[in-house]
Amino acid sequence: MxxxxxxxxxxxxxxxxxxxxxxxxxxxxxxxxxxxxxxxxxxxxxxxxxxxxxxxxxxxxxxxxxxxxxxxxxxxxxxxxxxxxxxxxxxxxxxxxxxxxxxxxxxxxxxxxxxxxxxxxxxxxxxxxxxxxxxxxxxxxxxxxxxxxxxxxxxxxxxxxxxxxxxxxxxxxxxxxxxxxxxxxxxxxxxxxLTEPLFSQKVFDLIQIQPQARRWDYEVLRQGRHFRFDAETKVMVGRNEAENDALKYAHQLPDAASTAYLYPANFLGPFALVAGRASEKAVAFAAGLLLKYGKFEGPGEPLVEVVQRDQPSRQVVAAVSDAVETARTLGSEPTSRRSQQPI
Known part of the structure; x- marks a missing residue:
């Protein structure tokens, strides 16, 4: 027995x-x-x-x-x-x-x-x-x-x-x-x-648009707002200090798919990761998102520090228009609305 x-x-x-x-x-x-x-x-x-x-x-x-x-x-x-x-x-x-x-x-x-x-x-x-x-x-x-x-x-x-x-x-x-x-x-x-509607959109986005996505891509889904820039590139933006820290930590992992890390240089705002190909347009999009969710009071222009792998840190001028136009085209946050349904 x-x-x-x-x-x-x-x-x-x-x-x-x-x-x-x-x-x-x-x-x-x-x-x-x-x-x-x-x-x-x-x-x-x-x-x-x-x-x-x-x-x-x-x-x-x-x-x-x-x-x-x-x-x-x-x-x-x-x-x-x-x-x-x-x-x-x-x-x-x-x-x-x-x-x-x-x-x-x-x-x-x-x-x-x-x-x-x-x-x-x-x-x-x-x-x-x-x-x-x-x-x-x-x-x-x-x-x-x-x-x-x-x-x-x-x-x-x-x-x-x-x-x-x-x-x-x-x-x-x-x-x-x-x-x-x-x-x-x-x-x-x-x-x-996986039962949460908004989180499911992020999952289906990877399944449909990035079927080759790895474990890291799925692990980071729990952190921040996610924006689809193009088929190769996503931007993740922290919503609070804890998520900013989590995104920075994720970027430092050996298997990280992120290629750039951005943070405000002269204003208060979130941090962001670019996962995939960090083209100039993708970086400008990410910088615009930091300004969109940040608070710039001047003087001068809003600057964002960009740290790309194996490259010196540099600063770019942030423009909200760069982010808004692309986000509107692809469906706005948390990710593309085209990815709501499974294949």
């Missing part, structure tokens, strides 16, 4: 409930959190693991995850979120972890019909099959409306103590959380930036 399982823990209420239900049956739980470039709830999962008293292991995606993002077999949701493909990828990683620690099965907090993109009954079956888990994947919150899994059939888990939740209502889930003594009841959240 297996008394050990692996639980995917996002830090949300559903995954916490699934773990608590296993603990109620005396089953040891190893929590696993899957981190991608676009995940934004790591602190939440760590706090949840602490509250539940389980050990947490965090695993990250490999570079092949970007290929999944570019061409998901099961398509996108409302944003750039390839939820079914992502879950398959995630559970495949979990299966390897399960085998490494000699656990017997995997659990998750998925509820039938709760999320339209990845939790329809057929989606759950596809995910279990293509992650090569099949009936080693137990979903305790909806188990009683699904086919019995191996842990249930073998008596490792008492099916009668599991639940049959269906749909998007969270009222009964919240009541169960209180019944099971959970200290905090997290509010619903995907924890994934």
């Amino acid at each position: 297996s008394k050990r399982c692996v639980a995917l823990l996002s830090g949300g209420l559903d995954s916490m409930l699934a773990i608590r239900l296993m603990q109620e049956q005396g089953i040891e739980v190893e929590a696993l959190n899957f981190k991608t470039l676009f995940t934004c709830c790591q602190d939440q999962s760590a706090q949840a693991a602490h509250d539940l008293g389980v050990r947490l292991t965090v695993v990250s995606q490999d570079d092949d995850y970007l290929e999944l993002l570019r061409k998901p077999e099961y398509g996108y949701g409302k944003g750039a979120n390839p939820c079914v493909d992502c879950r398959i990828y995630m559970f495949d990683k979990a299966k390897r972890f399960m085998e490494q620690i000699d656990a017997g099965f995997i659990i998750s907090g998925e509820v039938v019909g709760q999320r339209p993109m990845s939790q329809k009954r057929t989606d759950l079956e596809v995910i279990a099959h293509h992650s090569h888990l099949d009936d080693l994947l137990l979903r305790p919150l909806s188990a009683r409306v699904l086919h019995p899994t191996l842990p249930e059939r073998e008596g490792w888990v008492d099916r009668e103590k599991l639940y049959g939740f269906v749909g998007r209502s969270r009222k009964e889930l919240i009541a169960l959380g209180k019944k099971l003594g959970l200290r905090s009841l997290p509010t619903p959240s995907t924890g994934c930036a």
